[in-house]
Amino acid sequence: MAQIIVVTSGKGGVGKTTSSAAIATGLAMKGHKTVVIDFDIGLRNLDLIMGCERRVVYDFVNVINEEANLNQALIKDKRTANLFVLPASQTRDKDALTKEGVGKVLDDLAKEFEYIICDSPAGIETGAMMALYFADIAIVTTNPEVSSVRDSDRILGMLQSKSKRAEEGLEPVKEFLLLTRYSPARVTTGEMLSVQDVEEILAIPLIGVIPESQAVLKASNSGVPVIIDQESDAGMAYSDAVERLLGQELPFRFLTEEKKGFLKRIFGS
Amino acid sequence: MQTPSLELKGSSFTLSVLHINNDDMAVIAAELDAKLAIAPQFFIGAPLVVNLSAIQNNNFDLLGLKEILTSRQLIIVGITSASSELAKQAKSIGLAIVKSGKESSSQPQLPKTTKIVKQNVRSGQQIYAKNGDLIIIGAVGNGAEVIADGSIHIYGTLRGKAMAGAAGDRNAVIMAQKIEAELVSIAGQYWLTENLQQNGAAPSGCIRLEGESLTVESLPL
Numbered sequence: 001m002a003q004i005i006v007v008t009s010g011k012g013g014v015g016k017t018t019s020s021a022a023i024a025t026g027l028a029m030k031g032h033k034t035v036v037i038d039f040d041i042g043l044r045n046l047d048l049i050m051g052c053e054r055r056v057v058y059d060f061v062n063v064i065n066e067e068a069n070l071n072q073a074l075i076k077d078k079r080t081a082n083l084f085v086l087p088a089s090q091t092r093d094k095d096a097l098t099k100e101g102v103g104k105v106l107d108d109l110a111k112e113f114e115y116i117i118c119d120s121p122a123g124i125e126t127g128a129m130m131a132l133y134f135a136d137i138a139i140v141t142t143n144p145e146v147s148s149v150r151d152s153d154r155i156l157g158m159l160q161s162k163s164k165r166a167e168e169g170l171e172p173v174k175e176f177l178l179l180t181r182y183s184p185a186r187v188t189t190g191e192m193l194s195v196q197d198v199e200e201i202l203a204i205p206l207i208g209v210i211p212e213s214q215a216v217l218k219a220s221n222s223g224v225p226v227i228i229d230q231e232s233d234a235g236m237a238y239s240d241a242v243e244r245l246l247g248q249e250l251p252f253r254f255l256t257e258e259k260k261g262f263l264k265r266i267f268g269s
Numbered sequence: 270m271q272t273p274s275l276e277l278k279g280s281s282f283t284l285s286v287l288h289i290n291n292d293d294m295a296v297i298a299a300e301l302d303a304k305l306a307i308a309p310q311f312f313i314g315a316p317l318v319v320n321l322s323a324i325q326n327n328n329f330d331l332l333g334l335k336e337i338l339t340s341r342q343l344i345i346v347g348i349t350s351a352s353s354e355l356a357k358q359a360k361s362i363g364l365a366i367v368k369s370g371k372e373s374s375s376q377p378q379l380p381k382t383t384k385i386v387k388q389n390v391r392s393g394q395q396i397y398a399k400n401g402d403l404i405i406i407g408a409v410g411n412g413a414e415v416i417a418d419g420s421i422h423i424y425g426t427l428r429g430k431a432m433a434g435a436a437g438d439r440n441a442v443i444m445a446q447k448i449e450a451e452l453v454s455i456a457g458q459y460w461l462t463e464n465l466q467q468n469g470a471a472p473s474g475c476i477r478l479e480g481e482s483l484t485v486e487s488l489p490l
Binding site for chain 2: 150151153154156157158160161200201203
Protein backbone atom coordinates (compact mmCIF):
# COMPACT_ATOMS: atom_id res chain seq x y z
CA MET A 1 0.00 0.00 0.00
CA ALA A 2 1.38 3.37 -0.99
CA GLN A 3 2.10 5.87 1.74
CA ILE A 4 0.90 9.42 1.12
CA ILE A 5 3.16 11.92 2.83
CA VAL A 6 2.27 15.61 2.99
CA VAL A 7 5.00 18.16 3.60
CA THR A 8 3.21 21.11 5.13
CA SER A 9 3.75 24.08 7.46
CA GLY A 10 1.08 26.78 7.28
CA LYS A 11 3.69 29.48 7.00
CA GLY A 12 5.47 30.23 3.74
CA GLY A 13 9.19 30.22 3.11
CA VAL A 14 10.10 27.70 5.78
CA GLY A 15 11.44 25.09 3.36
CA LYS A 16 8.51 22.87 2.34
CA THR A 17 9.54 22.53 -1.30
CA THR A 18 13.24 22.08 -0.45
CA SER A 19 12.26 19.39 2.07
CA SER A 20 9.81 17.69 -0.32
CA ALA A 21 12.49 17.49 -3.01
CA ALA A 22 15.13 16.23 -0.58
CA ILE A 23 12.91 13.62 1.09
CA ALA A 24 11.51 12.34 -2.20
CA THR A 25 15.03 12.04 -3.63
CA GLY A 26 16.23 10.37 -0.42
CA LEU A 27 13.46 7.77 -0.54
CA ALA A 28 14.14 7.05 -4.20
CA MET A 29 17.88 6.71 -3.52
CA LYS A 30 16.96 4.06 -0.95
CA GLY A 31 15.25 2.14 -3.74
CA HIS A 32 11.64 3.10 -3.07
CA LYS A 33 9.57 4.10 -6.08
CA THR A 34 8.56 7.66 -5.25
CA VAL A 35 6.57 10.47 -6.84
CA VAL A 36 6.57 14.06 -5.62
CA ILE A 37 3.56 16.25 -6.45
CA ASP A 38 3.55 20.04 -6.47
CA PHE A 39 0.26 21.26 -4.99
CA ASP A 40 1.25 24.92 -5.28
CA ILE A 41 -0.93 25.58 -8.34
CA GLY A 42 -0.11 28.97 -9.84
CA LEU A 43 3.21 29.34 -7.99
CA ARG A 44 5.05 26.21 -8.98
CA ASN A 45 8.59 25.88 -7.68
CA LEU A 46 9.19 22.19 -7.20
CA ASP A 47 10.24 21.71 -10.83
CA LEU A 48 12.93 24.39 -10.35
CA ILE A 49 14.30 22.78 -7.20
CA MET A 50 14.24 19.38 -8.93
CA GLY A 51 15.89 20.88 -12.02
CA CYS A 52 13.23 19.71 -14.47
CA GLU A 53 11.45 22.99 -15.30
CA ARG A 54 12.31 22.72 -18.99
CA ARG A 55 10.69 19.32 -19.27
CA VAL A 56 7.19 20.28 -18.05
CA VAL A 57 4.64 19.64 -20.80
CA TYR A 58 1.51 18.54 -19.00
CA ASP A 59 0.77 19.16 -15.33
CA PHE A 60 -1.31 18.05 -12.33
CA VAL A 61 -4.34 20.16 -13.34
CA ASN A 62 -4.28 18.70 -16.87
CA VAL A 63 -4.47 15.24 -15.33
CA ILE A 64 -7.32 16.22 -12.99
CA ASN A 65 -9.25 17.68 -15.93
CA GLU A 66 -8.44 14.57 -18.00
CA GLU A 67 -6.69 16.62 -20.67
CA ALA A 68 -3.66 14.37 -20.31
CA ASN A 69 -2.99 11.01 -18.72
CA LEU A 70 -0.65 10.44 -15.79
CA ASN A 71 2.16 8.98 -17.87
CA GLN A 72 2.22 12.11 -20.04
CA ALA A 73 2.45 14.42 -17.05
CA LEU A 74 4.91 12.49 -14.87
CA ILE A 75 8.52 13.61 -15.34
CA LYS A 76 11.17 10.99 -14.74
CA ASP A 77 14.09 12.35 -12.74
CA LYS A 78 17.36 12.20 -14.68
CA ARG A 79 19.66 11.81 -11.67
CA THR A 80 17.80 9.39 -9.47
CA ALA A 81 16.12 6.17 -10.53
CA ASN A 82 12.66 5.42 -9.11
CA LEU A 83 11.87 9.14 -8.82
CA PHE A 84 9.11 11.02 -10.65
CA VAL A 85 7.79 14.57 -10.45
CA LEU A 86 4.21 15.68 -11.05
CA PRO A 87 4.46 19.45 -11.62
CA ALA A 88 1.82 22.06 -10.80
CA SER A 89 0.12 24.25 -13.34
CA GLN A 90 1.50 27.78 -13.48
CA THR A 91 -1.46 29.32 -15.32
CA ARG A 92 -4.30 28.16 -13.05
CA ASP A 93 -5.23 28.75 -9.42
CA LYS A 94 -5.89 26.56 -6.38
CA ASP A 95 -9.59 26.20 -7.17
CA ALA A 96 -8.64 23.87 -10.02
CA LEU A 97 -8.06 21.25 -7.30
CA THR A 98 -11.13 19.24 -6.33
CA LYS A 99 -11.37 16.48 -3.75
CA GLU A 100 -12.65 14.01 -6.35
CA GLY A 101 -9.98 14.95 -8.91
CA VAL A 102 -7.07 14.83 -6.45
CA GLY A 103 -8.41 11.62 -4.92
CA LYS A 104 -8.55 9.92 -8.29
CA VAL A 105 -5.01 10.96 -9.28
CA LEU A 106 -3.66 9.75 -5.91
CA ASP A 107 -5.51 6.45 -6.29
CA ASP A 108 -3.95 5.93 -9.71
CA LEU A 109 -0.48 6.83 -8.42
CA ALA A 110 -0.89 4.51 -5.42
CA LYS A 111 -1.04 1.53 -7.82
CA GLU A 112 2.47 2.24 -9.07
CA PHE A 113 4.35 4.02 -6.32
CA GLU A 114 5.47 3.20 -2.78
CA TYR A 115 5.65 6.79 -1.60
CA ILE A 116 3.64 9.80 -2.76
CA ILE A 117 5.04 13.08 -1.46
CA CYS A 118 2.63 16.03 -1.55
CA ASP A 119 4.39 19.39 -1.50
CA SER A 120 1.80 21.66 0.11
CA PRO A 121 1.46 25.38 -0.62
CA ALA A 122 1.53 27.83 2.30
CA GLY A 123 -1.66 28.91 3.99
CA ILE A 124 -4.74 27.00 5.08
CA GLU A 125 -6.85 27.46 1.96
CA THR A 126 -7.92 25.01 -0.76
CA GLY A 127 -4.43 24.13 -1.98
CA ALA A 128 -3.08 23.27 1.46
CA MET A 129 -6.29 21.46 2.45
CA MET A 130 -6.18 19.32 -0.69
CA ALA A 131 -2.52 18.47 -0.09
CA LEU A 132 -3.14 17.26 3.46
CA TYR A 133 -6.62 15.73 3.02
CA PHE A 134 -5.51 12.30 1.80
CA ALA A 135 -2.29 12.08 3.86
CA ASP A 136 -1.20 9.06 5.90
CA ILE A 137 1.86 10.85 7.23
CA ALA A 138 2.43 14.58 7.74
CA ILE A 139 5.85 16.16 7.90
CA VAL A 140 5.33 19.52 9.54
CA THR A 141 8.14 21.80 8.45
CA THR A 142 8.89 24.46 11.04
CA ASN A 143 11.50 27.18 11.50
CA PRO A 144 12.63 27.81 15.06
CA GLU A 145 10.72 31.07 15.46
CA VAL A 146 7.36 31.86 17.09
CA SER A 147 5.24 32.67 14.03
CA SER A 148 6.28 29.50 12.23
CA VAL A 149 5.63 27.41 15.34
CA ARG A 150 2.20 29.00 15.76
CA ASP A 151 1.25 28.27 12.14
CA SER A 152 2.49 24.70 12.45
CA ASP A 153 0.27 24.27 15.51
CA ARG A 154 -2.66 25.49 13.43
CA ILE A 155 -1.89 23.01 10.65
CA LEU A 156 -1.66 20.19 13.21
CA GLY A 157 -5.16 21.14 14.34
CA MET A 158 -6.33 20.95 10.72
CA LEU A 159 -4.73 17.51 10.30
CA GLN A 160 -6.63 16.33 13.37
CA SER A 161 -9.98 17.67 12.19
CA LYS A 162 -10.04 18.21 8.43
CA SER A 163 -8.10 15.28 6.98
CA LYS A 164 -9.79 12.25 5.41
CA ARG A 165 -8.56 10.05 8.23
CA ALA A 166 -10.11 12.40 10.81
CA GLU A 167 -13.38 12.73 8.91
CA GLU A 168 -13.75 8.98 8.50
CA GLY A 169 -12.64 8.24 12.06
CA LEU A 170 -9.66 6.15 10.94
CA GLU A 171 -6.31 5.96 12.68
CA PRO A 172 -5.09 9.59 12.82
CA VAL A 173 -2.48 11.00 10.44
CA LYS A 174 1.06 10.30 11.73
CA GLU A 175 2.64 13.67 12.44
CA PHE A 176 6.36 14.39 12.42
CA LEU A 177 8.26 17.58 13.11
CA LEU A 178 11.00 18.66 10.71
CA LEU A 179 12.89 21.64 12.05
CA THR A 180 14.61 23.58 9.28
CA ARG A 181 17.01 26.54 9.11
CA TYR A 182 18.29 25.68 12.58
CA SER A 183 21.22 27.73 13.74
CA PRO A 184 22.78 26.49 17.01
CA ALA A 185 24.81 29.70 17.37
CA ARG A 186 21.67 31.85 17.33
CA VAL A 187 19.98 29.50 19.81
CA THR A 188 22.89 30.04 22.19
CA THR A 189 22.49 33.80 21.93
CA GLY A 190 18.74 33.46 22.52
CA GLU A 191 17.71 34.78 19.10
CA MET A 192 16.14 31.49 18.09
CA LEU A 193 13.94 28.90 19.76
CA SER A 194 15.74 25.70 20.68
CA VAL A 195 14.76 22.21 19.53
CA GLN A 196 13.43 21.54 23.03
CA ASP A 197 11.25 24.69 22.99
CA VAL A 198 9.64 23.77 19.67
CA GLU A 199 9.19 20.13 20.65
CA GLU A 200 7.52 21.17 23.90
CA ILE A 201 5.06 23.47 22.16
CA LEU A 202 4.14 21.21 19.25
CA ALA A 203 4.44 17.91 21.13
CA ILE A 204 4.98 15.66 18.09
CA PRO A 205 7.94 13.38 17.37
CA LEU A 206 10.98 15.00 15.79
CA ILE A 207 12.10 13.49 12.49
CA GLY A 208 14.93 15.80 11.59
CA VAL A 209 16.79 19.02 12.31
CA ILE A 210 18.21 20.68 9.20
CA PRO A 211 20.89 23.26 9.95
CA GLU A 212 20.86 26.67 8.28
CA SER A 213 23.26 26.14 5.43
CA GLN A 214 24.68 27.84 2.35
CA ALA A 215 24.36 24.50 0.59
CA VAL A 216 20.55 24.78 0.51
CA LEU A 217 20.50 28.02 -1.47
CA LYS A 218 23.24 26.76 -3.78
CA ALA A 219 21.36 23.52 -4.40
CA SER A 220 18.04 25.32 -5.05
CA ASN A 221 19.60 27.69 -7.53
CA SER A 222 21.27 24.90 -9.45
CA GLY A 223 18.20 22.67 -9.43
CA VAL A 224 19.76 19.80 -7.50
CA PRO A 225 18.01 18.53 -4.34
CA VAL A 226 20.31 19.31 -1.41
CA ILE A 227 20.28 15.69 -0.22
CA ILE A 228 22.46 14.79 -3.21
CA ASP A 229 25.19 17.03 -1.79
CA GLN A 230 26.36 14.55 0.85
CA GLU A 231 29.33 16.77 1.71
CA SER A 232 27.01 19.39 3.17
CA ASP A 233 25.55 19.34 6.69
CA ALA A 234 22.04 19.98 5.31
CA GLY A 235 22.37 17.06 2.89
CA MET A 236 23.45 14.73 5.69
CA ALA A 237 20.68 15.97 7.98
CA TYR A 238 18.07 15.22 5.28
CA SER A 239 19.53 11.73 4.83
CA ASP A 240 19.11 11.14 8.57
CA ALA A 241 15.50 12.36 8.36
CA VAL A 242 14.76 9.91 5.53
CA GLU A 243 16.28 7.05 7.56
CA ARG A 244 14.07 8.00 10.51
CA LEU A 245 11.03 8.14 8.24
CA LEU A 246 11.83 4.56 7.23
CA GLY A 247 11.87 3.54 10.88
CA GLN A 248 15.54 3.78 11.91
CA GLU A 249 16.62 5.42 15.12
CA LEU A 250 19.53 7.78 14.75
CA PRO A 251 21.03 10.38 17.05
CA PHE A 252 20.44 13.99 16.00
CA ARG A 253 23.40 15.79 14.50
CA PHE A 254 24.19 19.47 14.04
CA LEU A 255 22.39 20.51 17.23
CA THR A 256 25.36 22.19 18.81
CA GLU A 257 27.62 24.98 17.70
CA GLU A 258 30.65 23.82 15.77
CA LYS A 259 33.77 24.63 17.71
CA LYS A 260 36.25 26.41 15.52
CA GLY A 261 39.72 24.95 15.69
CA PHE A 262 42.76 26.98 16.66
CA LEU A 263 44.04 27.45 13.11
CA LYS A 264 40.56 28.18 11.76
CA ARG A 265 40.18 30.88 14.36
CA ILE A 266 43.37 32.53 13.19
CA PHE A 267 42.97 32.15 9.47
CA GLY A 268 39.15 32.22 9.26
CA SER A 269 37.08 29.57 7.59
CA MET B 270 -66.50 34.37 -0.10
CA GLN B 271 -68.23 35.32 3.12
CA THR B 272 -66.02 36.28 6.03
CA PRO B 273 -66.71 34.08 9.07
CA SER B 274 -68.51 35.88 11.86
CA LEU B 275 -66.05 34.61 14.43
CA GLU B 276 -62.45 33.49 14.61
CA LEU B 277 -60.49 31.68 17.29
CA LYS B 278 -56.91 32.81 17.78
CA GLY B 279 -54.35 32.25 20.48
CA SER B 280 -52.74 35.22 22.19
CA SER B 281 -50.95 35.89 25.46
CA PHE B 282 -51.55 38.71 27.92
CA THR B 283 -49.75 40.08 30.91
CA LEU B 284 -51.97 40.00 34.00
CA SER B 285 -51.45 41.00 37.61
CA VAL B 286 -51.51 38.11 40.05
CA LEU B 287 -52.94 38.54 43.51
CA HIS B 288 -51.35 36.15 46.02
CA ILE B 289 -53.63 35.25 48.94
CA ASN B 290 -51.78 34.13 52.05
CA ASN B 291 -54.61 34.28 54.59
CA ASP B 292 -58.08 32.72 54.75
CA ASP B 293 -59.62 35.37 56.98
CA MET B 294 -61.84 37.53 54.73
CA ALA B 295 -61.88 40.50 57.08
CA VAL B 296 -58.09 40.68 57.15
CA ILE B 297 -57.90 40.34 53.35
CA ALA B 298 -60.45 43.11 52.84
CA ALA B 299 -58.60 45.47 55.18
CA GLU B 300 -55.21 44.86 53.58
CA LEU B 301 -56.66 45.18 50.11
CA ASP B 302 -58.22 48.54 50.96
CA ALA B 303 -54.88 49.78 52.23
CA LYS B 304 -53.19 48.73 48.98
CA LEU B 305 -55.88 50.26 46.78
CA ALA B 306 -55.66 53.54 48.64
CA ILE B 307 -52.09 54.01 47.37
CA ALA B 308 -53.15 54.15 43.69
CA PRO B 309 -56.92 53.91 43.37
CA GLN B 310 -57.10 54.88 39.67
CA PHE B 311 -54.63 52.21 38.70
CA PHE B 312 -56.73 49.36 40.04
CA ILE B 313 -60.18 50.33 38.73
CA GLY B 314 -61.41 47.59 36.39
CA ALA B 315 -58.06 45.80 36.60
CA PRO B 316 -58.19 42.12 35.56
CA LEU B 317 -56.61 39.89 38.16
CA VAL B 318 -55.58 36.29 38.55
CA VAL B 319 -55.77 35.00 42.10
CA ASN B 320 -52.97 32.70 43.22
CA LEU B 321 -54.16 30.32 45.94
CA SER B 322 -51.01 28.28 46.36
CA ALA B 323 -50.72 29.25 50.05
CA ILE B 324 -54.29 28.23 50.88
CA GLN B 325 -54.63 24.65 52.12
CA ASN B 326 -58.02 25.13 53.81
CA ASN B 327 -60.70 23.50 51.63
CA ASN B 328 -63.43 25.54 53.32
CA PHE B 329 -61.89 28.74 52.01
CA ASP B 330 -64.67 31.17 51.07
CA LEU B 331 -63.96 31.68 47.40
CA LEU B 332 -67.33 33.28 46.73
CA GLY B 333 -66.67 35.75 49.55
CA LEU B 334 -63.30 36.65 48.05
CA LYS B 335 -64.91 37.18 44.66
CA GLU B 336 -67.43 39.57 46.21
CA ILE B 337 -64.72 41.49 48.04
CA LEU B 338 -62.85 42.04 44.78
CA THR B 339 -65.82 42.84 42.53
CA SER B 340 -67.19 45.30 45.10
CA ARG B 341 -63.87 47.18 44.72
CA GLN B 342 -64.18 47.22 40.90
CA LEU B 343 -61.54 44.53 40.42
CA ILE B 344 -62.29 41.73 37.96
CA ILE B 345 -61.25 38.16 38.66
CA VAL B 346 -60.23 36.53 35.40
CA GLY B 347 -59.39 33.21 36.97
CA ILE B 348 -57.53 31.42 39.73
CA THR B 349 -54.22 29.60 39.64
CA SER B 350 -52.24 27.13 41.77
CA ALA B 351 -55.36 26.12 43.70
CA SER B 352 -55.86 22.78 45.46
CA SER B 353 -58.14 20.40 43.56
CA GLU B 354 -61.01 21.02 46.01
CA LEU B 355 -60.79 24.80 45.56
CA ALA B 356 -60.51 24.38 41.80
CA LYS B 357 -63.85 22.54 41.81
CA GLN B 358 -65.40 25.36 43.84
CA ALA B 359 -64.01 27.91 41.40
CA LYS B 360 -65.61 26.12 38.47
CA SER B 361 -68.98 26.08 40.20
CA ILE B 362 -68.95 29.85 40.60
CA GLY B 363 -67.83 30.44 37.03
CA LEU B 364 -64.09 31.18 37.46
CA ALA B 365 -61.53 29.91 35.02
CA ILE B 366 -58.50 27.88 36.11
CA VAL B 367 -55.39 29.32 34.47
CA LYS B 368 -51.87 28.00 34.34
CA SER B 369 -49.04 30.46 34.35
CA GLY B 370 -46.71 30.29 31.34
CA LYS B 371 -43.68 29.91 33.54
CA GLU B 372 -45.14 26.90 35.30
CA SER B 373 -45.82 24.98 32.13
CA SER B 374 -42.52 25.79 30.43
CA SER B 375 -40.23 25.10 33.37
CA GLN B 376 -38.04 22.19 32.29
CA PRO B 377 -36.20 19.85 34.56
CA GLN B 378 -32.59 21.04 34.79
CA LEU B 379 -30.22 19.20 32.47
CA PRO B 380 -27.74 16.96 34.21
CA LYS B 381 -24.16 18.25 34.20
CA THR B 382 -22.03 16.56 31.60
CA THR B 383 -18.25 16.61 31.69
CA LYS B 384 -16.31 16.83 28.46
CA ILE B 385 -12.93 15.15 28.29
CA VAL B 386 -10.42 15.90 25.54
CA LYS B 387 -7.45 13.56 25.38
CA GLN B 388 -5.20 15.46 23.00
CA ASN B 389 -3.49 18.78 22.57
CA VAL B 390 -5.79 21.62 21.61
CA ARG B 391 -4.07 23.32 18.67
CA SER B 392 -4.01 26.92 17.52
CA GLY B 393 -7.31 27.87 15.87
CA GLN B 394 -9.30 25.11 17.58
CA GLN B 395 -12.17 25.93 19.90
CA ILE B 396 -13.70 23.54 22.39
CA TYR B 397 -16.88 24.30 24.31
CA ALA B 398 -18.25 22.19 27.12
CA LYS B 399 -21.92 23.12 27.46
CA ASN B 400 -23.54 22.68 30.88
CA GLY B 401 -20.49 21.19 32.48
CA ASP B 402 -16.81 20.93 33.17
CA LEU B 403 -14.05 20.58 30.61
CA ILE B 404 -11.03 18.38 31.20
CA ILE B 405 -8.09 18.60 28.80
CA ILE B 406 -5.41 15.96 28.99
CA GLY B 407 -2.77 17.73 26.94
CA ALA B 408 -1.70 21.29 26.27
CA VAL B 409 -3.78 24.22 25.03
CA GLY B 410 -1.72 25.99 22.37
CA ASN B 411 -1.37 29.69 21.63
CA GLY B 412 -4.39 30.79 19.64
CA ALA B 413 -6.59 27.95 20.89
CA GLU B 414 -9.72 28.52 22.98
CA VAL B 415 -11.27 26.31 25.63
CA ILE B 416 -14.64 27.32 27.03
CA ALA B 417 -16.88 25.67 29.63
CA ASP B 418 -20.07 26.55 31.46
CA GLY B 419 -18.45 24.84 34.45
CA SER B 420 -14.79 24.62 35.43
CA ILE B 421 -11.79 23.92 33.21
CA HIS B 422 -9.02 21.51 34.19
CA ILE B 423 -5.91 21.31 32.04
CA TYR B 424 -3.35 18.58 32.59
CA GLY B 425 -0.71 20.30 30.50
CA THR B 426 0.33 23.85 29.70
CA LEU B 427 -2.31 26.51 29.12
CA ARG B 428 -0.93 28.88 26.47
CA GLY B 429 -4.16 29.94 24.79
CA LYS B 430 -7.44 31.27 26.15
CA ALA B 431 -9.57 29.63 28.83
CA MET B 432 -13.05 30.82 29.73
CA ALA B 433 -14.80 29.09 32.62
CA GLY B 434 -18.29 29.82 33.92
CA ALA B 435 -19.32 30.95 30.44
CA ALA B 436 -22.98 30.84 31.45
CA GLY B 437 -22.33 32.94 34.52
CA ASP B 438 -21.28 30.38 37.15
CA ARG B 439 -19.15 32.45 39.53
CA ASN B 440 -17.91 29.38 41.40
CA ALA B 441 -16.18 27.96 38.33
CA VAL B 442 -12.38 27.66 38.43
CA ILE B 443 -9.57 27.20 35.92
CA MET B 444 -6.80 24.81 36.88
CA ALA B 445 -3.72 24.16 34.81
CA GLN B 446 -0.45 22.38 35.32
CA LYS B 447 1.36 25.36 33.84
CA ILE B 448 -0.18 28.75 33.18
CA GLU B 449 1.20 30.80 30.29
CA ALA B 450 -2.24 31.89 29.15
CA GLU B 451 -3.17 34.61 26.68
CA LEU B 452 -6.41 35.15 28.55
CA VAL B 453 -8.26 33.59 31.46
CA SER B 454 -11.83 34.46 32.28
CA ILE B 455 -14.38 33.37 34.88
CA ALA B 456 -18.01 34.46 34.54
CA GLY B 457 -16.93 37.37 32.34
CA GLN B 458 -14.13 38.70 34.59
CA TYR B 459 -10.90 38.34 32.67
CA TRP B 460 -7.13 38.64 32.89
CA LEU B 461 -4.64 39.00 30.07
CA THR B 462 -1.05 37.78 30.12
CA GLU B 463 0.24 40.96 31.77
CA ASN B 464 -2.38 40.78 34.54
CA LEU B 465 -1.33 37.20 35.19
CA GLN B 466 2.31 38.26 35.38
CA GLN B 467 1.53 41.20 37.69
CA ASN B 468 -0.38 38.92 40.00
CA GLY B 469 2.54 36.54 40.16
CA ALA B 470 0.94 33.56 38.47
CA ALA B 471 2.48 30.40 39.82
CA PRO B 472 3.79 27.77 37.40
CA SER B 473 0.86 25.55 38.26
CA GLY B 474 -2.23 27.14 39.57
CA CYS B 475 -5.90 27.52 40.20
CA ILE B 476 -7.66 30.68 39.11
CA ARG B 477 -10.92 31.55 40.83
CA LEU B 478 -13.25 34.49 41.22
CA GLU B 479 -13.25 36.24 44.58
CA GLY B 480 -15.81 39.00 44.78
CA GLU B 481 -15.35 41.00 41.59
CA SER B 482 -11.74 40.10 40.84
CA LEU B 483 -9.80 37.03 39.87
CA THR B 484 -7.20 35.45 42.13
CA VAL B 485 -4.57 32.87 41.42
CA GLU B 486 -3.14 30.40 43.85
CA SER B 487 -0.49 27.81 43.33
CA LEU B 488 -1.18 24.12 43.49
CA PRO B 489 1.14 21.65 45.14
CA LEU B 490 1.65 19.67 41.95
